[in-house]
Amino acid sequence: xxxxxxxxxxxxxxxxxxxxxxxxxxxxxxxxxxxxxxxxxxxxxxxxxxxxxxxxxxxxxxxxxxxxxxxxxxxxxxxxxxxxxxxxxxxxxxxxxxxxxxxxxxxxxxxxxxxxxxxxxxxxxxxxxxxxxxxxxxxxxxxxxxxxxxxxxxxxxxxxxxxxxxxxxxxxxxxxxxxxxxxxxxxxxxxxxxx
Amino acid sequence: xxxxxxxxxxxxxxxxxxxxxxxxxxxxxxxxxxxxxxxxxxxxxxxxxxxxxxxxxxxxxxxxxxxxxxxxxxxxxxxxxxxxxxxxxxxxxxxxxxxxxxxxxxxxxxxxxxxxxxxxxxxxxxxxxxxxxxxxxxxxxxxxxxxxxxxxxxxxxxxxxxxxxxxxxxxxxxxxxxxxxxxxxxxxxxxxxxx
DNA sequence: CCAAACTTTCAGTAATTACTGAATAAACCA
DNA sequence: TGGTTTATTCAGTAATTACTGAAAGTTTGG
Numbered sequence: 001x002x003x004x005x006x007x008x009x010x011x012x013x014x015x016x017x018x019x020x021x022x023x024x025x026x027x028x029x030x031x032x033x034x035x036x037x038x039x040x041x042x043x044x045x046x047x048x049x050x051x052x053x054x055x056x057x058x059x060x061x062x063x064x065x066x067x068x069x070x071x072x073x074x075x076x077x078x079x080x081x082x083x084x085x086x087x088x089x090x091x092x093x094x095x096x097x098x099x100x101x102x103x104x105x106x107x108x109x110x111x112x113x114x115x116x117x118x119x120x121x122x123x124x125x126x127x128x129x130x131x132x133x134x135x136x137x138x139x140x141x142x143x144x145x146x147x148x149x150x151x152x153x154x155x156x157x158x159x160x161x162x163x164x165x166x167x168x169x170x171x172x173x174x175x176x177x178x179x180x181x182x183x184x185x186x187x188x189x190x191x192x193x194x195x
Numbered sequence: 196x197x198x199x200x201x202x203x204x205x206x207x208x209x210x211x212x213x214x215x216x217x218x219x220x221x222x223x224x225x226x227x228x229x230x231x232x233x234x235x236x237x238x239x240x241x242x243x244x245x246x247x248x249x250x251x252x253x254x255x256x257x258x259x260x261x262x263x264x265x266x267x268x269x270x271x272x273x274x275x276x277x278x279x280x281x282x283x284x285x286x287x288x289x290x291x292x293x294x295x296x297x298x299x300x301x302x303x304x305x306x307x308x309x310x311x312x313x314x315x316x317x318x319x320x321x322x323x324x325x326x327x328x329x330x331x332x333x334x335x336x337x338x339x340x341x342x343x344x345x346x347x348x349x350x351x352x353x354x355x356x357x358x359x360x361x362x363x364x365x366x367x368x369x370x371x372x373x374x375x376x377x378x379x380x381x382x383x384x385x386x387x388x389x390x
Numbered sequence: 391c392c393a394a395a396c397t398t399t400c401a402g403t404a405a406t407t408a409c410t411g412a413a414t415a416a417a418c419c420a
Numbered sequence: 421t422g423g424t425t426t427a428t429t430c431a432g433t434a435a436t437t438a439c440t441g442a443a444a445g446t447t448t449g450g
Contacts, residue, residue: 030349040333049244080440116362138235154225167311275410
């Protein structure tokens, strides 16, 4: 009995150092890497202006092959039902995850878009809608209201508004065009232009 | 006397409706538009993940031809010295504004980069450095640590990490290349590609 | 129509982030 | 050097944002 325990302890110690020799270690690498990815993605999220939890849920779903229920997300990330619910629905609103209904199951499941290019184009479109378009409205308004200004200051302001508006419109249209491309063509263009 | 007052009142009323007839109205349009721009830019800023005050200061300096001192910024935006100081220095750190020293004056003045394309390339470079590069590090690490995983889940995770890393590197290098262009060439490329 | 399963909302609270104002430090000048 | 101007820091506080947990709402199957 004591010998068995010793063997188990030895086995556990060894497994900390062996990377390729047996299955438990691989499993463990995966689980740890997954948890690290979720944690790091959450931290990064805050620097992109999205909440930690939302980024974590997105990360979790991106690396989970099967759709997950709200309860599974809650359990995995140790968050409340309300929090999980709100953020899942926000992610659906962004189009980054979708609702899956399984037959025979009453609850909703969620799965992330896993294709990286598709995810990118979704973010592009949403940011255009949420960030660039409101800016264009502001700039257009400020430009229009100072069109007839005669003072040097007024003219300079009007010019600056017009420059900003032009650029915002350009960025908006570029975003739109890029989002229409699929991965292959996009790479071709990039390769051609920046060869 | 009463007649004078009546005339003044009439004049003031009229001036609310006349847009091009006299100088005070233009001046006023400009001041109001400027204040609206600063307020709106501040509000937009929060949706881009930067603080309201920082966006407001940037907006103010973008539309002010002459360099401003900390005190002028404080007064214009009704903010404290500490707040103004910290945000001005952060903007300098981003490279979006620069410090100007006037001869004979001991205090520092600040002026914004007003060229829209230059501002854009600065933001591109900084976001690459602050947002994409840390992400690449995380992805690279997670990918390396699961290289030898044998399970289906582990392999799927590893693939996803690699895809994300590849894309992040691609985005990083595109950002770099775009930031190297100046406005003219950038427009030419855009026109050629998306004609 | 009821009860169970599940979803949504939201008031209260926690955590985070931003700001103030005053003290301290640094730079400069006579 | 001491006095003056300007810059910086930071403890305390305010404002904002995120989260919880429970109650209310909805849908579905019997």
